[in-house]
Amino acid sequence: MNAKVNRHEFADRLTLADKLAREVAAKLDAAIKARGKATIAVSGGGTPKVMFAVLAEQEIDWSRVTVTLVDERWVDTDSDRSNARMVSSTLLTHEARVASFLPLFDRAHKDDVDAALADVGxxxxxxxxxxxxVLLGMGPDGHTASFFPGGDHLAEALDLAGKQPVLSMRAEGAGEPRITLSLPRVLDTRALYLHIEGDDKKDLLGKALAGADFPIAAVLKQDRVPVDVYWAP
Known part of the structure; x- marks a missing residue:
């Protein structure tokens, strides 16, 4: 088990959103000052929306930041189910409106996620x-990114020796087909955060840390990059 799982707990979700947004902004700002640019991969769902709104107001040189997604439902960007749409409306606003954005959905292959993998990769x-x-979330089934229990390409996605940056994923709990960064690509980062909220997620995290076979455990037990867990009730 990775000893570098750092847990940060907050009294409420607004405080968490503020602290995590400022921490992420500081990392991006440091990257810009050191290398002239910064990249961040973010997750969808409802949990990060407030944090994204706070992050969007941080005064860094967003014109030098590129935002992409950890995973995406294979739906067009005008769909209510689109992570790209959510990120565009919550994060790519205010100061962050000038950031570059790389969505994962490829309209040229809108009917076949597998046909899009080479180009998106x-x-x-x-x-x-x-x-x-990299900002991760976690579902109630223990998935993160699109690493769903029972996913058709789960073993391939979690293979630390894998070379593909993106894979498709279909699973009972996933709804639509998905595209996801592979675990090696997720871990190829200078800073990795897991943002979770609620007592149920805290309990699930504890089980994963104790060795339960949830997909999120693959992130927690690796030794390539420390994981900072941000939690609020």
Missing amino acids: KRVDALGSPFDV
Whole structure:
């Protein structure tokens, strides 16, 4: 088990959002000052929306930041289910409106996620590595990114020796087909955060840390990069 799981607990979700947003902004700002640019991969869902709104107001040089996604439902960007749409409306606003954005959905292959993997993978690779920041979430089934229990490409996605930057994923709990960064690509980052909220997620995290076989455990037990867990009730 990775000894570098750092847990940060807060009394409420607004405080968490403020602290995490400022921490992420500081990482991006440091990357810009050191290397002239910064990259961040973010997750969708409802949990990060407030934090994204706070992050969008941080005064860094967003014109030098590229934002991409950890995973995406294979739906067009005008769908209510689109992570790209959510990120565009919550994070890519205010100060952050000038950031560059690389969505994972490829309209040229809108009917076949597998046909899009090569092109999307090249675009992700073109961002360079490592990422400066990766932000993960966790579902009630213990999935993170699109690493769903029972996923058709789960073993491949979690293979630390894997070479593909992105894979497709279909699973009973996933709804639509998905595209996701592989675990090696997720871990190829200077800073990795897991943002979770609620007592149920805290309990699930504890089980994963204790060795339960949830997909999130693959992130927690690796030794490539420390994981900072941000939690509020």
